[in-house]
Amino acid sequence: MFSQTEHSVSYPTESNKSITILYGSQTGNARALAELLTLQAYRIFDQECVKSNLECLPTIHLLSMNDYAPVSRLVKEKGVVIFVCSTTGHGVPPDNMLRFWKKIMSRALIPGRSLPADLRFAVLGLGDSSYPMFNFVAKKLYRRLIQLGATPILSQVNSSQECEENANSALGLADEQSELGINGVLRSWIPNLWHNVLELLGVPISERLSTFISWCNMKDPNFVFSLWPKYDITCCSLIPKPSLQSTSEQSLLDRIVKQVESDNTHSFMSNPVPHKAQWFQVVCSNRVTSSDHFQDTRLLELTCKSHVDSNPGEFRPGHVLYVQPTNRKEDILYLFQITGLDPSERVKITQRHSNFPLPSLLEELKENQCDVSIAWLATYYFDLNATPQQYFIINYCAFAVNSLKHSESSTMQHIDIDRLQLEVDRLTDLALAETSDAIDDLYDYIFRPRRRVVEILAEFPVTSSLLSSQNIFDILPGPIRARPYSIASPPPTIALLVAVVNYRTRLSAPRIGTASNYLASLDTGDCLSGWFDTVSGGFNFDRLLTLPPPSCLLIATGTGIAPFHSFLLYQRTSLLPYLDRANYPTNVLFFGCRYSTKDYYFASDFQMLEQEGWLTIIPAFSRENVSGTAPSRRQYVQDQLAEYPEIVWSILKSPQSHVFIVGNQKAMPNEVRKALVCAVVSENHMDTNSAELLISQMETDNRIQIESWT
Structure with missing residues (x-):
């Protein structure tokens, strides 16, 4: 496959201008969009027509808002700060934004004097207008930044919009319920953002540059493919990839389980993941709804299995236990059957850029300088059960288009080109959906039936068979998000009340919740990875x-x-x-x-x-x-x-x-x-x-x- 290594952008270590992208994300959607903006910035500032007009390229930073510390850094920013955030609970900020939120909302900050007027900013909110607190956090953050003295990037285009905030491109309020979904705002807001950023930096907007930052180009498979890879992936396996076609399901599953157990022992030193987690053992798991009730609800009692020299942590009423679930064995097996990937293949994952550190689930690998098997990643990392956002389809389409381009290479002689062309055509329809009919088709295919990642892979078998350890990190969603469960018992007892998610859509297979079914599958004596914490908007008793x-x-x-x-x-x-x-x-x-x-x-x-x-x-x-x-x-x-x-x-x-x-x-x-x-x-x-x-x-x-x- 074509490699993007030669396209990586080299940035100076110092610059008098910067583009700082900060996100607050509860489920990962706002973070994914912030990452996309960062990757787009790399490509935009690698264009000759941009570089030739700048003495020094701006530095680009990507951080969660909680990691942007101290907040007083905002006073010293020379350039543009872009905030991307969602709203969780009843109008509260996401967990990884909460500390920043409390500081920026502090009454100690003086209106009109706490932030400089030359601090230019934009805010993009992701929300759903069917909920009463639609984009509440984005709206409030936008108004607060203006109140403190910062200046929004002014719009060139959106002055005809009815909403006062949307009339200014510095505030984008994406709505999943709109006719075009969140694309209804993103298709104009993102190009508008880069247009204003470039003008602010003194870069003239030529026709070529205007085309490059257009929404159509930013969804173009060639442009998307040029953004990869996010991490450096090195294949560590020296053994040729075996065929899985003649392998029985049970034999393949046994291989996967054995490989994962080996990785947990050697690559992760039998430690729970992520790094802050500890082991909890199931004392008992009982169904607490009647047998004739459609809802299966479990009451799990756990005990902490901390090492003697470690602090197991304390909790109080109102605290939660974050549970790090794994994929179901059926989905893991299905992934390897669809793709033909070898579960024992090993890769070393390293950071490519400081803006994209390894996720917390993989921190142990970095510390131990270890590689890991694809079987372990399929179990713990890739979110196979997720109903993906359109970003997944866009990335998958880019991979399929590039595969079709190189279909005449000697390594791809075995593939069905006609079938691959059909898959590319369908993925292109879904990825580039812009009209109301096309968006409706996208919703009918993915969101309304809650189609899962592993099911989508199965519907495009030729494209999926071309996936390799080198590119799956740029295509499959991950890591699997830890879920918070309110602790249902007083200390020191640890009990969780878990409603097992299992429902039907028009698809034949039931929709199954990742975390609740993982917990329901645990038997007495089994261990799970988790940690005590509080959540944004949680109770204080x-x-x-x-x-x-x-x-x-x-x-x-x-x-x-x-x-x-x-x-x-x-x-x-x-x-x-x-x-x-x-x-x-x-x-x-x-x-x-x-x-x-x-x-x-x-x-x-x-x-x-x-x-x-x-x-x-x-x-x-x-x-x-x-x-x-x-x-x-x-x-x-x-x-x-x-x-x-x-x-x-x-x-x-x-x-x-x-x-x-x-x-x-x-x-x-x-x-x-x-x-x-x-x-x-x-x-x-x-x-x-x-x-x-x-x-x-x-x-x-x-x-x-x-x-x-x-």
């Missing part, structure tokens, strides 16, 4: 663990009850010795589930707390016929809040009271908030505006905390 404990209103649905179970049992254990019954805290729990007998999690514990006078619980069973005769309207937690406004107000009227809400991000938090406002109006005889102000003040004081998921 500290004030309620002091004497005297303030009143507390807890509102949860489904497995969202986990942190409340941890908190209530911990609060009882910690405070009970210091309180007589008359001074027990006022804790009220509104809990929503489907059935009282099938998925009422921790019912016996809550009933015990209620009998002791430590808790009042008001359940809402959405699938039960509460009238006992005719079918009735489904009852949700917000309905129960409306049913008991006097109880709600008895909590809210206390100046130290706290409210904790956890549920599905799309509707539940807003519906609950409306119910709280109605309770204030009803019981305190306030008008709606005054009630809204009271609830808003509680939110500002962090006395109302919301944790939500998509």
Whole structure:
């Protein structure tokens, strides 16, 4: 295959101008886009028409916002800072942006004087307008930077757009729900960005350069192919690649498992990955929903297997356990059957550029200077179960197009050229989708049926058979993202309440959640890799663990009850010795589930707390016929809040009271908030505006905390 090594851009170590790209990403999409912008910058500033107009090429930096420290560096930036971020939970920044967010939002920063006017910036937000806090973080960051004194890059094009922020190309608000998806904004925002950056640096925009930075060129397979490789991959295997065609499934699977075990022992020294993780052993795993209920929910109890000389870490109510899952054996086997890759082939992965350090999952390899097998990467690294973004299709298309170009080489005589041409045509349609019909086709193929990476590879067999250890890092998505699970028990017990994701779309095979099914597959005695942490927008129960404990209103649905179970049992254990019954805290729990007998999690514990006078619980069973005769309207937690406004107000009227809400991000938090406002109006005889102000003040004081998921 054609190598891009000779196209790598050489940058000076010092420059009076810089382009700094900072990202905040929860699921990896914002990071992938920030990486794409960085790679595009490399190519743009490698053009002769650009270099000839600059005395010194700008330095290019790519960092997560948390890694951009100290934030005071912004004052010294000479050039352009590009922020790419998403919004997670109920309008909170991603985890790898949280520290930066707190500092940039600090009240100690003086408006108009904290950032210089010559700091030029742009903000790109990725969001979904079907959620109430659409691109909240990007909008707020944009306004805050202007408030502190920085200057946005002005638009040349978008002045006709209705939204005030979008009228300025310095703020792009990409929307997955728009007719063209996020491309509806990116197709104009990204070329506009580079146009303004180049003009700011004094580079005249020729017709050739304008074409080069156009959206069409940036999606062109030849341009995309020129961005590779991101890492340096060295093949360390000296043995010729064996054919897998005559190998039985079980024999191949045995080879894969044996190879992965060997790598874990020798390349990773039996340490968990990533570097900050530790081993946890499964003590027990029990299904806690009834056998006739469609939802399989597991309660796993774990114990930490830390070495004697290491600190296993501590957690408090509201903390999470990040779990690092692996791919299912079926998908790993399928990958090798589709591609013909040799699972025992070994590669050494090294950093190519400081902007692209090795992912944390591979840090141990760097420290030990070890190579690793493709089998290990297929198990732990490549996200085979993911429903990919369009970037994957664009990269896959670029690889297919380049393969077709070189189809006459001696190493490719065996391939079916006609079939490869058909695959290239289809991938091109998907990768270059721009019209509403083409985007609809893309959504029908990938997003609506939730088609997975490994399934897409199977539908393009000739292209997939040409994948090699040299190029899979530029095509397959990875690493597999660790998932946070709220700890459902008080310390020191570690328990996780896990709803196993398994549902159907129009595809024949069910859609299966990576992490939940990984956890459900573990038996007693098995080990998993994970670590304790907090999440952005997570609960802080500290004030309620002091004497005297303030009143507390807890509102949860489904497995969202986990942190409340941890908190209530911990609060009882910690405070009970210091309180007589008359001074027990006022804790009220509104809990929503489907059935009282099938998925009422921790019912016996809550009933015990209620009998002791430590808790009042008001359940809402959405699938039960509460009238006992005719079918009735489904009852949700917000309905129960409306049913008991006097109880709600008895909590809210206390100046130290706290409210904790956890549920599905799309509707539940807003519906609950409306119910709280109605309770204030009803019981305190306030008008709606005054009630809204009271609830808003509680939110500002962090006395109302919301944790939500998509």
